Amino acid sequence: MPDADVIIVGGGLSGLSAAYKLASIGRNVILFERGEYPGSKNVTGGRMYLHAIKKLLNIPVEQMPFERFVTREVVTIMDEFRSFSIELNSYEKGKYQSATVLRAIFDKWFASLAEEKGASIITKTKVDDLYLEDGKVKGVIVANEKITSNIVLVSEGVNSFLPLKLGLRKEFEANYLVTSAKAVIELGEEEIDKRFNLKKGQGMAQIFVGMTKGVTGGGFLYTNRETISIGVVCLLESLVKNKTSIADIFEDFIYHPVLEKILEGGRMLEYSGHLIPVKGYSMIPKLVYDGLLISGDAAGFFLENGPIFRGMDFAIESGSLAAEAIEKALKEGDYSEKKLSIYLDLLNNSFVLKDLKRYKNVPKVMQNERLYKLYPSIINEIFYDFFTVDGTTKPSLISYLKNKTFKHINPIVILKDIVQFLLYS
Amino acid sequence: MKSLGSIKRISLDERLGLTSFNSDNESHIEVDNERCLLCKTKACLYVCPTKVYYLKDNKIYFNYQACLETGGCIVACHKLGNKGITWKYPKGGFGVIFKYG
Numbered sequence A: 001m002p003d004a005d006v007i008i009v010g011g012g013l014s015g016l017s018a019a020y021k022l023a024s025i026g027r028n029v030i031l032f033e034r035g036e037y038p039g040s041k042n043v044t045g046g047r048m049y050l051h052a053i054k055k056l057l058n059i060p061v062e063q064m065p066f067e068r069f070v071t072r073e074v075v076t077i078m079d080e081f082r083s084f085s086i087e088l089n090s091y092e093k094g095k096y097q098s099a100t101v102l103r104a105i106f107d108k109w110f111a112s113l114a115e116e117k118g119a120s121i122i123t124k125t126k127v128d129d130l131y132l133e134d135g136k137v138k139g140v141i142v143a144n145e146k147i148t149s150n151i152v153l154v155s156e157g158v159n160s161f162l163p164l165k166l167g168l169r170k171e172f173e174a175n176y177l178v179t180s181a182k183a184v185i186e187l188g189e190e191e192i193d194k195r196f197n198l199k200k201g202q203g204m205a206q207i208f209v210g211m212t213k214g215v216t217g218g219g220f221l222y223t224n225r226e227t228i229s230i231g232v233v234c235l236l237e238s239l240v241k242n243k244t245s246i247a248d249i250f251e252d253f254i255y256h257p258v259l260e261k262i263l264e265g266g267r268m269l270e271y272s273g274h275l276i277p278v279k280g281y282s283m284i285p286k287l288v289y290d291g292l293l294i295s296g297d298a299a300g301f302f303l304e305n306g307p308i309f310r311g312m313d314f315a316i317e318s319g320s321l322a323a324e325a326i327e328k329a330l331k332e333g334d335y336s337e338k339k340l341s342i343y344l345d346l347l348n349n350s351f352v353l354k355d356l357k358r359y360k361n362v363p364k365v366m367q368n369e370r371l372y373k374l375y376p377s378i379i380n381e382i383f384y385d386f387f388t389v390d391g392t393t394k395p396s397l398i399s400y401l402k403n404k405t406f407k408h409i410n411p412i413v414i415l416k417d418i419v420q421f422l423l424y425s
Numbered sequence B: 001m002k003s004l005g006s007i008k009r010i011s012l013d014e015r016l017g018l019t020s021f022n023s024d025n026e027s028h029i030e031v032d033n034e035r036c037l038l039c040k041t042k043a044c045l046y047v048c049p050t051k052v053y054y055l056k057d058n059k060i061y062f063n064y065q066a067c068l069e070t071g072g073c074i075v076a077c078h079k080l081g082n083k084g085i086t087w088k089y090p091k092g093g094f095g096v097i098f099k100y101g
């Protein structure tokens, strides 16, 4: 007899979703988490789109430990001295799509729910390797000891070391990954309501471009209940190419004049960092193997589409679909790759693979360096000049573009970028 | 309204002081400086949010206790540098402990 029906590697949202679901139907589940507690190694921007967690848990979202429900979306395009913003406010009551979240708090809570259902969550324990018998996965190795199970679910997050060792994915290239630097800054609940024009419980999500010194990437600001999450994300490859440190980009960003009044008087509570898998559909590994499945970030399930960042809803949904597939395999006592491939069917029929396929060319659009410096400065210049009244008479728009904008860039290139954007986004 | 502290220019060291760690006395990072000597890009210097790696007298030094465990350095070093870094997660229970995340 194996030690458990299922072993889960990693107590992030994906592993916890699977543990919750399997334990709820009475399966014997052991989840290993290397951190002090679930959530202690996990960082997000961020805001969670709520559809997946709503489906999984039978609890009103208002009772989950979210920070604020997002009602205000802002995109800010910056250059060194200026900023230009687009903003969407939604005043419809009770119709929230997403909520801001702090993962050390949320994941800990989620883990306690899974434990209530009967899952064994073993923290401070790192899985060092998979345990194989006759080429089939039969468990894991922890501190030189083998612990066996019928099926292992790998939900170990973005670094995805175990699938690499087993040959299920290729090595990452430096343009597959974005790294981040983030701080949580305390401002107080009322102060946040005031500074961001929010009602109690409502939140804002703001994305910034043009503040990364030409590095492919951007900034974010999410309002939590009493704090804000603020940070930058940058493509590894582009940081190295531009010889610019993410730590310095972060520092210059939070002291940019655009943020001066917003952050004034705030008290920084924590500084953090984490990777994000951004290559989309083309970086997905082989997802099933004899006795093994992969879910969440470990499977490369992340989608970036302009200001929209989605990893958490993918992590939750793929974790619960993995649990469904695992339950079917356990019922039939067949843990082969062939049987476990029901997971692929489930993923293909869900938004997880549908969306990742639909947006598979978006990384190409997003990795265009012109988006991060040239276009932000052009946009700011155009709007600045548009709003300028200084007693001189302005030229016609066309001669303005000809004499100013097209000096920075050939209009054909702009046209090409627009076409690419329309085709791929 | 309760009084709020100041956010005046916080250095990286001060930022790091805000984050909790349970540091192992053994390092989870190793660097082979023979490889670094021949490395043209020094990729490790740019991708780490806490600047764990730094260059002094032509040698790469590192402060493993400041590691936030992103794992970005391995990919940057192995794909764009000269493969000087060996890196694994700290032992279970060790390393960074995010309170907010």
Ligand SMILES: Cc1cc2nc3c(=O)[nH]c(=O)nc-3n(C[C@H](O)[C@H](O)[C@H](O)COP(=O)(O)OP(=O)(O)OC[C@H]3O[C@@H](n4cnc5c(N)ncnc54)[C@H](O)[C@@H]3O)c2cc1C
Binding pocket: A009, A010, A011, A012, A013, A014, A015, A032, A033, A034, A035, A038, A039, A041, A042, A043, A044, A045, A046, A047, A048, A049, A125, A126, A127, A128, A155, A156, A157, A158, A180, A182, A231, A233, A273, A274, A275, A276, A295, A296, A297, A298, A301, A302, A309, A310, A311, A312, A313, A315
């Ligand atoms: C800066 C930033 C901003 C983001 N913004 C958003 C956003 O706004 N919205 C959104 O939806 N997504 C966002 N994401 C993405 C989102 O955070 C991830 O997609 C999501 O956290 C993935 O969940 P997961 O459970 O797959 O992985 P993780 O949350 O990383 O969980 C993996 C777990 O496995 C554990 N582990 C790893 N290896 C081992 C091992 N060997 N043994 C035992 N345990 C192990 C880890 O400690 C961790 O707890 C953002 C990410 C970042 C970094």
Ligand code: SF4
Binding pocket: B031, B035, B036, B037, B039, B040, B041, B042, B043, B044, B045, B053, B060, B076, B077, B078, B080, B081, B082, B083, B084, B085
């Ligand atoms: S990138 Fe790697 S090989 Fe190059 S200097 Fe840094 S550690 Fe050494």
